[in-house]
Amino acid sequence: VTRDxxxxxxxRRNIQVPPAAFEELNSSLFVYGVRDYTAQNPRSPAAKQQLRLDIEQTLMRFEPRLRNVTVQVESTAASERNLRFRISALLVADPVTEPVTFDTFFDANRGEYVIAK
Incomplete structure (x- = not known):
């Protein structure tokens, strides 16, 4: 699950918004992934909130094994360009459902997400 x-x-998600007439594209590979946040200021509260919501919505849309997904922004040092997130969810592995958390780091310099193992 972590690798996935x-x-x-x-x-990186396609920057084009699908036409309204093709609403099925909203759950297709056309919008798979998250937006590119490398040009955003990672210290900005608005950017943090936007990124948090984007991750949450992307996981709910494209990771069917996870339910009740929540993403929390963790505090970091003011000098860091990394953001830390805690992804919490229920992992559904029939017949068992188990709570899971993923400590996630976004390196704004490299534009890369890493989940702590």
């Missing part, structure tokens, strides 16, 4: 989440988070 890293692959999903490290895939």
């Amino acid at each position: 989440l890293e692959n999903l988070l490290n895939t």
Whole structure:
């Protein structure tokens, strides 16, 4: 699951918005991944909130093994260009459902997400 989440988070979404007439594209490879945040200021509260919501929505849309996904921004030193997130969810592995957390780091310099193992 960890590897699949890293692959999903490290895939950049198409910047084009699908036409309204093709709403099925909203759950297709056309919008797979997260937006590119490398040009954003990672210290900005608005950028943090936007990134948090984007990760949450992307996981809910493209990772069917996870339910009740929440993403929290963790505090970091003011000098860091990395952001830390804690992804919490229920992992559904029939017949068992288990709570899981993934400590995730976004390196704004490299534009790369890493999930702590």
